Amino acid sequence: MFRHYVNDMITYTGGAESSGFGSDMISNKISIEKPTLAFSGEERYLTKLWVSRKADELYDPSQDGFELSADNIDQHTIHDKMKTVLKMLVFREQQVLVQFWSPRVVGKHRLLTTIDQPFGLGLVNEELYSYRRDSEHKFYDVHKDHGTEDLSPPARVFRLGLPEWTSNITNYVPKDFPQKECAIRCNLNGYLALPVFNLTTGSRVGVIELLTSSKHPSYAYEVQQFQRALKTQNLTCDGPVSDVINEGRRNELEKIFSVLRIVCDYYRLSLAQTWAVSSLSTIASHEQVLRMSCNSFDSRCLGKVCMSTCGLPYYVKDLALWPFLEACMERHLDKFCGLVGRALLSLGSCYCEDVTKLSEEEYPLVHFARMHGLTGSFAIHLHSVETNDDYVLEFFLPSHMKDIKHVLNLVQLLKHYFEVASQFELGDKSFIEVVGPPMDLCVNIEPDTMDTFSDVQDIARTDFVDVPDECSSTSVSTASTEGGETSKPLEQGRKYKRASKNMVYVKATYGENSKGFWFSIPSGLWKLKNKVAKRFKLKRQMIRLKYWDEDNDLILFSSNDDLEFAKIASGNNNRINLICEGVRHRVD
Incomplete structure (x- = not known):
């Protein structure tokens, strides 16, 4: 059994008086509990944590200057909950440290500390425990009236209630991460800190922190692990949202789902889904600058405005397409490019007869589309009058709907149902942008539809499809001429022009x-x-x-x-x- 006794001098950081912390701090006796038997399935190959436990009963916090307030007393319950959470976690590597930071009232200060709080080690080695000992020496004043100077990631996360992460700790400057040099010495690179809330009351109870030796480009897996484990203890790392907003948004999304279901059933479409701009809800340190980012925890999204399908309506008739749907949920798209981005940017719609012929730059999910035999895609903008939110609805069309008449009829059906709903405005119906090979428009379109969609013919007969300045200038890998020939791929970074x-x-x-x-x-x-x-x-x-x-x-x-x-x-x-x-x- 690995044992360590904390006898070192406690150093307070954060600008307040020591208030009882210092050489008179009593030593905490802490032992490490060996993980239980491996989980079943794939988790048996992953790493479980050695979780800390006290050899003696929890000490009396009043002996260290802590007030026996309701806030401090409740920490005993949170301690047990977080210990249970740590035992449920599994990770992709062994060199990991997970620790919990908790607020305590000391005089007029509210100090965030990890002393006497649960922690877990993937491996029991000196590198990980050295960083743990250094963390036990840190205290941060998170009282609402205290300034924000000299804060660390856990303190920022607790104050703002927003996650913070980086794929490499060297992306931080020392003032934003006081323990940066210690982390580097201890061979720790990746970083993630999540706020922890009481799921019932919405109150903030602490911060859970993860450090890894790997420089993972994405921490979505780890975040899912924490979310799953915290939920079992009536805790969450997602900030509370107003019930009024939830109810209004819920009704809105239910209406969108209802229309998706009706349209897919009527036209026998295999899949339809909803995209929206992902909110900036995390803090990421990138190139030594703290900046707001989306909730993907993916380095590919840094510095971009992203669109996501997470938490939005979808309808699947063919269950074999579930892997494709999951890939869409995991992958954020750049707002300014792709079919979905074009529809949002133009407040209109965009159609491609065969997305598998596009490049990955033009359709980032093309690899998954090829794997699942998805070809035709139609995206259209939808605006909510009530909440002022913008969405893009994406429909995947079967082989029997390659005719432009079917696309126009689909738009008319959408128009009918969303006009009945009244709280929505469907994207510009007078124009559909067509991406890819020109389409055969020699069809018998109904007279009332021909006038409405006369602009379709102009764009469908163009040689190339260009991207507005807001998009990165990349080439479409296949572009057809009026004679039906396919041009050679254009050089990446070179603009291409429309013939019409x-x-x-x-x-x-x-x-x-x-x-x-x-x-x-x-x-x-x-x-x-x-x-x-x-x-x-x-x-x-x-x-x-x-x-x-x-x-x-x-x-x-x-x-x-x-x-x-x-x-x-x-x-x-x-x-x-x-x-x-x-x-x-x-x-x-």
Whole structure:
């Protein structure tokens, strides 16, 4: 049995007085409990923790200057819960340290400490325990009135209630991670700290901290481990959310699910899912800078605005597609690229007859689509009037729906059900961007549908599909010409142009807000004003549109000819930059 006695001088960090901590600190007798028998299944090959235990009963905290407040007394219960949590965890490597930080009231201070709190070691060695001993010497004042100077990751996590992580501790500067040098000496690289909440009351009870020798690019697996184990003890690492918000969002998502189910059953679609911009809900240290990031805990998402399907409605008719659905849940997409990103950026829709012919840059999930035989994909923007949230609905179409008429009919069905719901606005239905080979549009489209979707023909007959400036300039791996030939892949990083002059990408700015969408030049100025007004929720009669000419003067759009002049002035035949201004009196 491995035993260690803590007899060293306790050093207080955080700016408050020692308040009873120092040379008079009594020694804590701590022993390490050997893991129980290996779990069954795949977990038998993973690492369980040696978990700390006290050789004697818990000591009286009042002897060390702690007040016997309800807050401190409750820590006895939390101690036992966290010890149980540690015993349930399994990890991908052996060189891991997990420890719990808990707040205690000392005089007028609320100090975050790991002394006398449960911890676990993947291996019982001097490196891991050396870092543990160093942690026991640290105390951080997390009282709400105390400043934020000289804080460590556990203190930030407790104060903000947000997780913090990095794939490599060298990404921290010493002031943001006071134990950085100690971690490096102890061969520890990866880092993760999660806030722990009481699942019933929502109160913050502490921070659970993980350090590993590996530089994992993603900590999603470890986070799932903690979530599963904490839940068994009525604890969670997800922050509490208002019941009112939950109820409103729940009703909204149930309505979306209902429409997905109806559409999939009607058209015999194998899978439909919902995407939304992932909230910035974690703190990541990257290139020695602390920055907000999404909740993927994946290094690939750092510095990006991501879209995710996690927690959003989906409908699966073919259970063989579950692995694909799970891959989508695990993988975040860059907001500005791909079919889903295009639909969100344009507030419209995007269609590809065969996503398996696209590159990974254009469709990041192409490998999984090929594995599961998914080809046709249609994505359309959906806006919630009630919560002001934006979604993108993605439908995977079977082989019998390769005709454009089926896509148009699907849009009409979506329009019907979401207009009935009234709290939603479906994306721009007058235009569908087609990515990939040109489609055969020689079909008998119903007269009432032909006018609504006349713009489809313009983009479907283009040679190449270009990406707006907000996207990284990468090439589509397959692009077809009107003769049906497939061009060679274009060099990555090189922009490619649209052959047709009818379609342009419009970037409209109103005040501090900007919106982007595709527009057919022959539609004229009147329709352009309608589109701009709709996106900024303004009345068409109460706006003016202007563009900058070659002399950098703002020119008022007064006729359809100005659309061509604006293209020339932008220096890009596929783009128009315009300014939207509100006016007091009607302008038409």
